[in-house]
Amino acid sequence: MKGKIICFGVRDYEKPYFEKLGKQYDYDLVLRSEYLNNNCWELAKGYEAVMVRGNCPVDGEHMKLLKENGLKYYLTRTAGYNHVDVKACKELGIETAFVPGYSPNAISELALTLAMTLLRNVAYTCDQTHNGHFKVTSQMFSREVRGCTVGIMGCGRIGCTTAKLFKGLGANVIGYDVFESEKAKEILTFKDIDSFLKESDIIICHMAYIPGKNDNFIDDKKIASMKQNAILINVARGQVLDTEAALKAVKENHLAGLGLDVISQETTLFNKDFDPKHMDTPMHQEIIDLYPRVLITPHIGSATDLALVDMIEVSLKNMDEYLETGHCKNSLIK
Template identity: 50%
Template sequence: MGIKLVCYGVRDTEVEFFHKLNKYGYELKLVNTGLNHENVKEAIGAEAIMVRGNCMADRQNLELLAKSGLKYVLTRTVGFDHVDLEAVKELGLKSARVPGYSPNAIGELAVSHAMMLLRHTAYAVERTKNKNFIVDAEMFSKEIRNCTVGIIGAGKIGLTTAKLFKGLGARVIAFDVFQSDAAKEVVEFVSQEELIKTSDVISVHMPYIKDVNYHFINKEFISNMKEGAILLNTARGELQDLDAILEGLESGKVGGFGTDVLEGEKRFFFKDLNGQELEDPTVEKLVNMYPKVLITPHIGSYTDEALTNMISISYDNMNEYLTENTCKNAIA
């Protein structure tokens, strides 16, 4: 096609995938950092850009690029709150997203967090790293097959996570306003109240909807949890009130917390802040509660399969626009 496509936020490990999957022959320019007000100049003259979450596809950048020929804004993510849709429409641009990618990528991370917290492996390895090989009371644990795992949000990702936990022998229950037939074959649907009250492990897989479920995990949620239960969030940072979770951890109500997301996470994620005090005191305290708290920097989709899905679908979206002037995954 010969169209110039500038892709932002491309890590070194991803470069090979971008080239290998380029079956349409786009003229690629890969930029290591996420789109910001400085590196926007890398895309001047390009007809299309591809961004990821935490990129600044805001009015300032889009206006600048539109003046030099930008027509398409692709995001290789499911969520698109980092793309200014009003500006996209006003500038006559076209934009599309990736409606979904490997649910196993997120599910496997949730299970990894759960098992590390349940079996206290991070705690044990932290001690052996310091050559302390004594087995103490903290290392004693339940087996997952003797636990009830509660899945909040039983869509593709939640259902895949449920299957993984079930494969380990756990009893898996779920809450969702929409109960699919596929999910009914795997989980036992219960009320939200019952799930929170009876689960030994709670894993959240719901989308964030502004003005609907902001800080869904709050003081009341935590007060209703089973004593010492493990809480996991690999969905969206806006779903959790970190102050309430911190309080729950400090009181022992929450036995362990694993998260791949934080509200306002671009303040921290993808930066090396070693030796610095974080600007958010709550996040600072949570980081220091390791190994009771496990924080990963939004790596849920950082797998070979998920990356392949995200790039391939984005390339297909571009091709659809070029050949049909429309796209089934359009967001604007």
């Protein structure tokens, strides 16, 4: 046995995958359902290696306490890492690594599903029939995706996968990215931001979040520049979208629909239960009240079998690299 790793945020359906891969890579994986944070940091006390997922924020003060109690390796099984205090890890000498890429199809398929559900008014229609109403209404009439221009904001590996899916359905696909890769150019047509916003019937956000650089990148002005009746989908990070501005645009019938798999301050909403008539904040209440034109899923973009295997396997390979060489190509410390 190479060593013991305590893994946080492990859901019941994920346990068999952890157990199988733990045996395959010769690690003793201790599985916890709790999400590691400042309030429960003691759960990781005494462990040299910790594996977390998103929504496991631990600040520098508590990272220091973990270091004093044996922590050497802090692994996140996610591509996003804004929940990891990389600066504190570097200062404390804690090795930390991430998973730069896992099944891009997982997130792309969800983006497509949210977009098509809104485009074809599926949630509204199913609500009608569920309540016994089988008459075709004007809201059931829709556009076809082959007659739409789909804009991909953030044209990396996941963005390109989404572009291929929509292109396969016959849509015209355009893109916006500060880096216009040759690979993406084979799939879509790049546009400047103004043209991108004005031409897109459906906008899918896959933009990476860079704290302090692109907070609320999709703001009220950019939303106002979008086409009338556009559909906006955010499956990237909540911080890149001004969600309140997007909700306002739906209420005012500028946007036809909004699909969210992420929001800012996710820990206040996700992995909790609420009375839908009495949500914890006005914005969260508005998200619920605007259904079925606003759809929200609790950050399930990576909740697929193949993505899960990728996330666990790459994390264990990262651990292997540290043990064998003292370094890791996926290190967050530069």
